[in-house]
Amino acid sequence: MRGGRAAGKPARPRGELARMCEGPARRKVGIVGFGQLGQYLVRRLQDEGSRHGLELAFVWNRDVQKLQGQVPASLQLPDLCGFPERGVDLVVEVAHPCIARDHGELFLSGADFMVGSPTALADQATETRLREAAQRGGHTLYVPRGALWGGEDIQRMDDRGMLQGLKVTMIKHPDSFRLEGALRERLRAAWGRRVLLYEGPVRDLCPLAPNNVNTMAAACMAAPGLGFDGVRGCLIADPGLPDWHVVEVEVTGPAGEHGDQAFTVTSSRRNPASPGAVTGAATFPSFWSSLLACQGHGGHVRLC
Ligand SMILES: NC(=O)c1ccc[n+]([C@@H]2O[C@H](COP(=O)([O-])OP(=O)(O)OC[C@H]3O[C@@H](n4cnc5c(N)ncnc54)[C@H](O)[C@@H]3O)[C@@H](O)[C@H]2O)c1
Known part of the structure; x- marks a missing residue:
């Protein structure tokens, strides 16, 4: 018997075999913003993302110069409108409230979205649009708790x-x-x-x-x-x-x-x-814990 395959058992499709060798698929994460929080999350994703089943898929920053020498060119996203081509599971905004207002709906059409600047949602129209987009697309709008206790x-x-x-x-x-x-x-x-x-x-x-x-x-x-x-x-x-x-x-x-x-x-x-x-200092690991909790909870709004 060649290859150790039991007689009569069908050969596994090649795709399935490859997936078994590679282990479970990793959740692909895009980071929007490369300031203090963005740099911290990118570093943690690069250092230990695989341990948590996560993979850094792109980084966007308003000033692209800031990414040079810090993020491999293949992971730099020059234009946020190009986000669908990266096939990410989760977008994390750590830039400015205007990102959720202007692009949140687009993100939620194809991925879960963690809004790191939830003051954006004080604008009633933005909150309504994002809640509806989450429901429509079946993706989760995550709100990190930040320094909120309880x-x-x-x-x-x-x-x-x-x-x-x-x-x-x-x-x-x-x-x-x-x-x-x-x-x-x-x-x-x-x-x-x-x-x-x-x-x-x-x-x-x-x-x-x-x-x-x-x-x-x-x-x-x-x-x-x-x-x-x-x-x-x-x-x-x-x-x-x-x-x-x-x-x-x-x-x-x-x-x-x-x-x-x-x-x-x-x-x-x-x-x-x-x-x-x-x-504050405790906000950085709090954001990382929030990101780890973004495992996909369907078309809802969820504190993470
Ligand atoms: N949820 C929370 O508890 C919590 C805690 C801390 C910070 N934040 C928010 O997260 C975001 C990032 O925080 P940070 O400490 O990393 O800030 P930061 O100032 O260190 O970095 C902000 C990044 O976003 C970019 N940016 C600034 N204005 C922009 C705009 N109008 N459009 C696009 N990009 C812009 C900057 O170039 C920079 O790279 C901020 O909006 C901040 O208010 C939230």
């Missing part, structure tokens, strides 16, 4: 209709803010003093601090019953916090039988951050 618990309360209030407070050193419009002026006027920059619905805050309140946006997506209009955000600049970002989450549920005591959970997270850094 996201799944919030989601479960929201699912059961028990979530009555959600407030996220973020406190950072003034150098860690990248603000727009009125908030930038308020910060400048109060320079050197602790100041409450904003308190109100997260929807109005996102365009004014798009790089600083992604965690609040993740909370809004975890609690669609409240959404961007119902979840409250509070942003504080504190010069006494040179190397920490503080994120406090206050959850309120139903009152007890006698109506006097409401269910509440409050968490406080202190995330070490280099002086002036927009992104």
Whole structure:
């Protein structure tokens, strides 16, 4: 008997044999943005992606020069519209909220999409378009939890209709803010003093601090019953916090039988951050864990 094949057993098709030799197919990942987070994720994918069944399929950056010498030419994607030709399973955006607004729908037509800048979803039209695109294409819109603690618990309360209030407070050193419009002026006027920059619905805050309140946006997506209009955000600049970002989450549920005591959970997270850094240190491994959780969950929106 040649080749060790049992008599009477049909030969395996060549494709199947090849797949068995190669092991299970790897999930192909495209990274959009090559700043701090993008470089970190690319490095981890290159170093240990295969161990997790992942393969780096492309990297895109607005300024292509930044990729030279860092990313093999074959993995550089010159134009985002060329994304379908790379046949990826997952696109990870770590660039700017405008990417989800302008290209999110295209990504979701052919792949799962992890939106690293979920402040983009504070624009109602963008959120609606991406939710519909996920449903239509059967691909998942993933929202990384970032520095949000207890996201799944919030989601479960929201699912059961028990979530009555959600407030996220973020406190950072003034150098860690990248603000727009009125908030930038308020910060400048109060320079050197602790100041409450904003308190109100997260929807109005996102365009004014798009790089600083992604965690609040993740909370809004975890609690669609409240959404961007119902979840409250509070942003504080504190010069006494040179190397920490503080994120406090206050959850309120139903009152007890006698109506006097409401269910509440409050968490406080202190995330070490280099002086002036927009992104805290713990956010990098948090993003990697989020990416690993993007295994394809059908046409849904999912916290990861
Ligand atoms: N979800 C979270 O908790 C969380 C945490 C940190 C950062 N972020 C977001 O992730 C993104 C990347 O963060 P980072 O720390 O790597 O930032 P970074 O500034 O280090 O890198 C951003 C990259 O995107 C590119 N870019 C900037 N503006 C762009 C635009 N308008 N169009 C296309 N590309 C643009 C830059 O060239 C750069 O390569 C930011 O949007 C940031 O707000 C989210």
